[in-house]
Amino acid sequence: MILPVSRPRKVKFILPALTEATSPHWRPIKYSLFPPLGLATLAAYLSPDDRAVIVDEHVESLTVDDAPDLVVIQVYITNAFRAYGIADHYRGRGAFACLGGLHVTSLPEEAAAHADAIFLGPGEQTFPQFLKDLRAGKPERVYSSTAGRTLERVPPIRRDLIRRNYYLVPNSIVVTRGCPQHCDFCYKDAFFQGGRGFYTQRVDDALKEIERLPGRHLYFLDDHLLGDRRFAEELFEGMKGMRRVFQGAATVDSILRGNLIERAAEAGLRSIFVGFETLTPGNLKRSNKRQNLGRDYKAVADRLHSLGIMINGSFVFGMDDDGDDVFRRTVDWAIDHGITTATFHIITPYPGTQLHARMVREGRMLTRDWNLYDTRHVVYRPAILKPEALKAGYDWAYREFYRWGSIARASLHHGTIKHQAKHFFYASGWKKFEPLWDLVIRARQLTRVTPLLEGVLSRVTGGKAEGEPETLVENPTEILTQITM
DSSP, X not given: OOOOSSSOOXXXXXXXXXXXXXXXXXOTTGGGSOOOHHHHHHHXXXXXXXXXXXXXXXXXXXXXXXXXXXXXXXXXXXXXXHHHHXXXXXXXXXXXXXXESHHHHHOHHHHHTTOSEXXXXXXXXXXXXHHHHHHTTOOOSEEEOBTXXXXXXXXXXXXXXXXXXXXXXXXXXXXXXXXXXXXXTOSHHHHTTTSOSEEEOOHHHHHHHHHHSOSXXXXXXXXXXXXXXXXXXXXXXXXXXXXXXXXXXXXXXXXHSTTHHHHHHHHTEEEEEEEEEOSOHHHHHHTTOTTTTTOOHHHHHHXXXXXXXXXXXXXXXXXXXXXXXXXXXXHHHHHHTTOSXXXXXXXXXXXXXXXXXXXXHTTXXXXXXXXXXXXXXXXXXXXXXXXXXXXXXXHHHXXXXXXXXXXXXXXXXXSSHHHHHHHHHHHHHHHSOHHHHHHHHHTTOGGGXXXXXXXXXXXXXXXXXXXXXXXXXXXXXHHHHHHHO
C-alpha cells in the first residue's frame, strides 16, 4: 500500500514485548528501565504536522484496533515472531508496515515477508530518505545503511512521546553508535556492516541533549562510552559542574588505560557495566575479545572501587573451554572482588554473528526458535558441558550471587562502612524487592524513586564534587515507603 501524501499521517512506533518479558521469569523492573530511544530518534524525522505515538509493550498494553497510516516496529530476536504478527495485522488493515532493528538486519529475507519496507543497519540516514520517498509515493522495499553514517545534524530525540513516569531511568541517552571492538558473539559487526562501525555525536550536541534532561541522574546506553578517547575527554570536561550522577559501559582495557576513567568519575560516573565475560584466556582468544586478553581483572575492580564506581559485571557461561567448575569459579571471583551486581548469560549464537557461523559449520545449532535466544536457554551444543548442566549452572549462579549472604560478603570487600552500605543497598534493592518494585510500577510512580537512585549513586569517598552530597540517602526504606503510600 502507498500512503496518500496530501494529508498528515498517523504514525505508530511499536516496541513489541520480548518473549522473556512474558515468561514466568519476568522481572517487571528489568523491562521498565529505559524508554525506546531508537524509535523516539526516528520520530524526530517526521513532518511537524504528522501525528505520532510510541507504544512500548513492556510498560503498556498494545491496542491493535486503530487505523494508523504508517507503523514502524523495532525487532529484536526474541520479539521477532510477535513483531511479525503485529506487522501482518496492520498490513491487513491497510497500514504501511516497516520493520527494522538487529534481527531484521541479520535475517532480512525472513523479515521482508512481513513488511512493506525493511531497514538494515542504523536508521539515521535511511529513515529520512524513506520518508522522502514515501511522500513522493515511491517507497523502496529495502533501505540499507552503508556510506555516509553520521550523527551530525540529527534532530533532537522526540522525548515528548516518551511516558517518563513509566520508566525508572527516563533520562537515558546515547551519544555514540556501535563499538570499536569485534567480539565474535556480538551483533555489532553484522548490524554496522558496509559502513562505519563506531562513531560519535559532536560533543556540543551531546551536552545540549544532557541539558534537556531534568534531574541529576543519567544512564548512557552506549556500548562503549570510553571508546573514543578524545570525544570522551571533551564530554566529561563539559559535564563538570552539571552536578550529574551517571552510569554507563566500558571495556576492561579502557578502564586500565590512562586516566580517562578518573575523568569520568570527576564528571559524575558512579556505576559502570564491564564485560569481563570469562576468566579463561582460551575463551577470550576464541571469542576475539582481545581487549580482555592479558588484562588484570583484579586491577580493574580495584581501580573502580578506589574511585567510588560500582561495578555491574557481565559473565558468559558455555564457552568452549568451560567445564563444570566455571559457575563456582566465576561467582566466587565476582563476590571476592566486590562486584556490585552481576549479569550472567548462557552464550547465545545470534544469526549474523561469527559465533553463529562457526556453530553452523560445526553442526552444533539445536534450534531456530528465536523465542529461546534470550541468553537463558541453551540453543547450541556445548563443547564440554551437557546442555542441562549448563542451564542448571546458570540458574545456580544467579541464586548464589544474589543470596543475602553473598551480597553481604561482597559488600565487605569495600574499606569503609559507607561503601559497604552503598553496595548492600544497591545490590539488594535491585534483586530482593520484586513485590515492592511491582507495586511502584503498577502505580506508575517509578520517577518518584529517582531521588533514592541518585542518593545511592552519590559519591561517598574523597572530597565531594561541587554541589554533590557526599553521603548516602539516610533512610532508603523511608523513601520507598513514601512512594507506595
